[in-house]
Amino acid sequence: MTGRGFWKRWSDALYLPECLKGMAKTLVRFFQPKFTLSYPEEVHVPRPGYRGEHRLKKDEQGRVKCVACMMCRTACPAECIYIEGGPSPWPDRDKVPRVFTIDLLKCIYCGMCQEACPCDAIELTTVFTRVASSREDKVYDLEKLLSR
Amino acid sequence: MASVLKMLFALGFAVGLVPVAVYLERRVSAFIQGRLGPNRVNIPLIGRLGGILPGGLAQPVADVVKLLFKEDIIPLRADRVLFLLAPLLVFLPPAVGFAVIPFGNRIGDEALQVADLNVGILFTVSILSVSVYGLAFAGWASDNKYSIMGGLRAAAQLLSYEVTLGLCVVTALMFSESLDPRTIVERQARGILGWNILGGGDLWRAPFGIVAGLLFFIAALAENKRLPFDLPECDAELVGGFHTEYSSMKFALFFMGEYVGMVLMSALWVTFFWGGWHLPGVTDPSSATLLQGILSVLVFSAKVLAVLLLYIWVRWTLPRFRYDQLMDLGWKRLIPIALANLVAVAALGALRGGPR
Numbered sequence: 001m002t003g004r005g006f007w008k009r010w011s012d013a014l015y016l017p018e019c020l021k022g023m024a025k026t027l028v029r030f031f032q033p034k035f036t037l038s039y040p041e042e043v044h045v046p047r048p049g050y051r052g053e054h055r056l057k058k059d060e061q062g063r064v065k066c067v068a069c070m071m072c073r074t075a076c077p078a079e080c081i082y083i084e085g086g087p088s089p090w091p092d093r094d095k096v097p098r099v100f101t102i103d104l105l106k107c108i109y110c111g112m113c114q115e116a117c118p119c120d121a122i123e124l125t126t127v128f129t130r131v132a133s134s135r136e137d138k139v140y141d142l143e144k145l146l147s148r
Numbered sequence: 149m150a151s152v153l154k155m156l157f158a159l160g161f162a163v164g165l166v167p168v169a170v171y172l173e174r175r176v177s178a179f180i181q182g183r184l185g186p187n188r189v190n191i192p193l194i195g196r197l198g199g200i201l202p203g204g205l206a207q208p209v210a211d212v213v214k215l216l217f218k219e220d221i222i223p224l225r226a227d228r229v230l231f232l233l234a235p236l237l238v239f240l241p242p243a244v245g246f247a248v249i250p251f252g253n254r255i256g257d258e259a260l261q262v263a264d265l266n267v268g269i270l271f272t273v274s275i276l277s278v279s280v281y282g283l284a285f286a287g288w289a290s291d292n293k294y295s296i297m298g299g300l301r302a303a304a305q306l307l308s309y310e311v312t313l314g315l316c317v318v319t320a321l322m323f324s325e326s327l328d329p330r331t332i333v334e335r336q337a338r339g340i341l342g343w344n345i346l347g348g349g350d351l352w353r354a355p356f357g358i359v360a361g362l363l364f365f366i367a368a369l370a371e372n373k374r375l376p377f378d379l380p381e382c383d384a385e386l387v388g389g390f391h392t393e394y395s396s397m398k399f400a401l402f403f404m405g406e407y408v409g410m411v412l413m414s415a416l417w418v419t420f421f422w423g424g425w426h427l428p429g430v431t432d433p434s435s436a437t438l439l440q441g442i443l444s445v446l447v448f449s450a451k452v453l454a455v456l457l458l459y460i461w462v463r464w465t466l467p468r469f470r471y472d473q474l475m476d477l478g479w480k481r482l483i484p485i486a487l488a489n490l491v492a493v494a495a496l497g498a499l500r501g502g503p504r
Contacts, residue, residue, distance in 0.1 A: 014481055019466055026180045026465040036184040 055148035065121035072113035080106035167208035230289035235401035237282030255441035298389025302380035309370035315486035323348035333424030414455035
């Protein structure tokens with residue numbers, strides 16, 4: 001507790017310079033642009049690579065690309081994908097999906113299905129705002145997945 | 149008749165500024181944090197008047213409606229009498245304190261002040277102490293460990309900082325040589341250099357005026373339980389502190405009491421240190437016309453509003469003190485400084501041979 005150290009500690013504990021620094025900071029922040037989007041009027045556009053709801057792709061002839069190989073179902077950590085394969089009407093593949101449902105309430109949007117797919121048939125879109133009025137509506141079937 | 153009007157105005161001023169302060173609080177805090185804040189609830193029928201008004205002006209009304217319709221719960225083991233008395237004791241004293249604040253110069257022979265008490269300062273300071281009882285009662289009557297901690301903290305904090313507050317007020321009234329708020333303002337109504345924050349007309353005293361003014365504001369923050377001194381109700385430690393068990397309108401009374409207290413403290417600061425209703429070039433202290441009277445009220449309101457903004461700005465900048473730091477700051481720093489300041493002002497006055 002010698003002279004100078006005491007007074008320094010004493011005045012430090014007044015916190016005044018720090019308070020003023022902080023208030024200068026918040027004053028600047030007050031006038032800076034805000035991050036908030038006014039939602040219904042302004043919609044957030046996700047950057048490319050955002051993992052939203054799924055879609056199944058079609059090839060150039062409009063046929064479903066999926067060959068019901070079950071790779072995505074195997075890769076899925078949430079086990080939200082259900083696939084039933086059926087015989088293919090086309091000569092270049094053995095199977096096509098007859099049933100393909102994704103339970104989006106179970107899905108954790110990790111994108112593993114997209115990475116696992118050998119045919120580049122499933123994809124996560126940037127859609128994130130779709131709502132449903134029942135749990136069943138959030139279980140997307142083949143038709144819904146292909147319609148995107 | 150005139151005094152009834154003045155009473156209504158003073159009460160309306162105190163209570164009417166509450167929604168304004170609430171709105172400002174929410175919008176300013178949002179802006180500081182990079183958000184927009186409530187901007188959807190507009191005034192019915194006129195809305196935003198085609199973009200002239202900012203959005204969300206009716207948000208405080210919506211808040212009040214929400215509070216009114218909430219269930220009013222009194223805990224089974226609460227002390228009912230004290231439990232009901234406490235919100236009133238918190239809300240009423242600051243509202244009553246407005247009786248002696250001169251909110252304007254004069255219109256004709258009517259001084260714009262409800263009661264021209266010659267001991268007005270003593271009246272306000274004593275009336276302010278009453279709200280400590282409200283807080284302590286609320287904490288005790290709730291029969292809740294968080295509440296009683298909050299009540300105890302409130303009592304200790306308010307008592308500690310009242311000392312600093314009182315010493316700073318004494319400094320101001322040594323500048324003005326009066327206990328009458330009206331006289332204090334009139335003494336300051338000689339240009340900006342006449343304001344007590346700048347020494348009340350004597351530049352030698354300006355440093356002491358600034359110190360006293362600053363300490364008064366810090367003590368006022370603590371008296372209003374505002375951040376960084378909101379320990380009586382800090383949510384992180386005490387849920388809601390002394391008002392944990394209060395709901396509906398009783399909670400609203402605590403809430404309004406806090407804001408009315410803020411308005412009163414701002415008004416006191418403005419009166420004691422910032423020249424009250426006077427602003428050079430706008431108000432003319434010697435004139436008693438209607439226009440001048442209204443102008444002086446407007447100047448006073450603008451000053452109070454500016455101080456409220458400062459309150460809000462401080463709140464959303466500074467983190468909360470620890471309780472021992474709070475007591476350290478109060479007893480080991482603010483009170484010695486305020487005392488030394490007071491002694492210096494007295495010594496200066498004695499050395500330089502009386503006023504001016």
